[in-house]
Amino acid sequence: MSIFLSQIANGLMFGSLIALIAIGYTMVYGIITLINFAHGEIFMVGAYGGLATLTYWVPTAVVARWYFALPIALVAGALVSMLVAVAMERFAYRPLRNAPRLAPLITALGVSVALQEAVRVFYPGATAAIPFPPLFIQGAFVIPIGDGVVIRYTGILLIVVSLGLAFGLERFVERTRLGRAMRATSQDRDTARLMGIDPDRVIVLTFAIGGALAGVAGVLYGSYLNNINIDMGFQNGIFAFTAAVLGGIGNIRGAVVGGLVIGLVRALGGQYLPGGTAYDYVWIFVVLIIVLVFRPQGFFGESERVRA
Numbered sequence: 001m002s003i004f005l006s007q008i009a010n011g012l013m014f015g016s017l018i019a020l021i022a023i024g025y026t027m028v029y030g031i032i033t034l035i036n037f038a039h040g041e042i043f044m045v046g047a048y049g050g051l052a053t054l055t056y057w058v059p060t061a062v063v064a065r066w067y068f069a070l071p072i073a074l075v076a077g078a079l080v081s082m083l084v085a086v087a088m089e090r091f092a093y094r095p096l097r098n099a100p101r102l103a104p105l106i107t108a109l110g111v112s113v114a115l116q117e118a119v120r121v122f123y124p125g126a127t128a129a130i131p132f133p134p135l136f137i138q139g140a141f142v143i144p145i146g147d148g149v150v151i152r153y154t155g156i157l158l159i160v161v162s163l164g165l166a167f168g169l170e171r172f173v174e175r176t177r178l179g180r181a182m183r184a185t186s187q188d189r190d191t192a193r194l195m196g197i198d199p200d201r202v203i204v205l206t207f208a209i210g211g212a213l214a215g216v217a218g219v220l221y222g223s224y225l226n227n228i229n230i231d232m233g234f235q236n237g238i239f240a241f242t243a244a245v246l247g248g249i250g251n252i253r254g255a256v257v258g259g260l261v262i263g264l265v266r267a268l269g270g271q272y273l274p275g276g277t278a279y280d281y282v283w284i285f286v287v288l289i290i291v292l293v294f295r296p297q298g299f300f301g302e303s304e305r306v307r308a
Contacts (some may be wrong), residue, residue: 002146007267013155013224015263020217021240022247022255023166024085024210030250031206032188037108038088039214040237041115042081046215047228048119049080051132063133070135070223077215084115085211086204094200112234117231129229130223137206154224161220165213166256173252182206183271186250242288248301257299261287 021043028036053076063069092111096104099281120126136154143149173179184192185202193199220234222228243262247254264283269283272275291298 002149003271004206004268005143005149007143007187007271008059008264009149009151009155010017011264011267012260013158013263014266015243016159017221017224017259018209018236018239018243019166019256019259020162020213020220021236022259023169023252024214025241025244026247026249026252026255027182027206029211029244031182031203033101034093035108035241036093037105037237037241038111038115039085039210040240041112041237042085042088042211042233042235043214043218043236043240044115044228044230044233045080045084045119045218045220046077046211047132047218047222047232048126049129050074050077050213050219051222051228052076052123054133060094066134066136069133073135073219073223074216077219078212079215081215081218082208082211085186085207085214089204089207098116112237116230116233124286126230129227132226132228134222134226137217152224158220158224161216163256165216166252169209170252178202178205209220239284242284245287246291246298248298251300254298254300 021039024042025036026037028034028039033209050073054069058069058072059158062072087109089240093104094105096107134154136157138153139151140152141156143151156247173182181202182205184197186196189199190230192202218228218232221232239262243258244255246261247256247258247260249255265287266280267285268281273279273283275282
């Protein structure tokens with residue numbers, strides 16, 4: 001029983017991280033129907049931005065106190081990712097907004113590779129995994145069931161921050177003026193422009209929010225695993241895209257649920273299904289295929305109606 005509950009806890013931690021990244025995918029697709037395959041690298045860049053800030057700009061005495069270091073790293077990671085995401089939209093995607101869909105898709109793959117290589121070339125030691133300083137209380141909370149269910153405090157932080165930001169973003173989209181502008185632009189960009197909404201501003205805002213969330217996720221990831229590497233964006237980006245599709249791409253709540261499902265499938269599949277951890281990725285995509293066969297629009301997606 002304790003093993004089962006431990007895997008549930010691990011799945012929720014990993015799923016919360018994936019959900020935070022998946023929100024960026026689903027928001028961009030919902031606004032401009034673009035699958036931004038470079039979003040995983042935005043997540044990676046945020047982790048390196050937070051680490052660089054702590055390493056080169058913050059005194060060691062401050063880094064040693066987590067209640068100072070954690071907010072600084074989160075803000076720095078979010079800011080770096082946000083700036084990169086906005087620049088990516090302005091210079092890579094906006095000129096191709098009216099181009100055939102294949103052009104921005106190929107551009108996204110090119111931007112992904114470019115960001116990886118930029119970090120590899122310009123960040124010292126980025127060719128290998130780099131240690132990431134602990135940014136939260138060390139230790140774990142133990143649930144006295146069976147042999148004990150150990151949940152690290154950094155894992156609890158990851159779940160609370162991820163789900164809290166996702167909930168706050170959903171409220172923002174539903175209840176604020178900018179949120180209504182985002183929904184209007186998603187439904188019909190030309191009509192939204194006639195109603196006084198600036199679609200370019202809304203699209204930039206969408207990239208900025210998605211990038212900031214990815215940057216926060218990158219810092220939390222580094223703090224949880226205590227190391228980062230340049231390949232982390234591609235791997236977790238694939239999971240995040242899968243979560244967005246699973247939950248219904250374009251739906252924030254669906255991205256969160258999809259991320260949690262992937263986390264649980266990965267943890268429980270690696271523990272109980274044939275092949276163990278060597279096949280946990282396989283079970284994730286098996287679940288995706290099954291869901292898409294019976295519900296192509298995902299958990300929370302709306303089915304498309306064919307007009308006569």
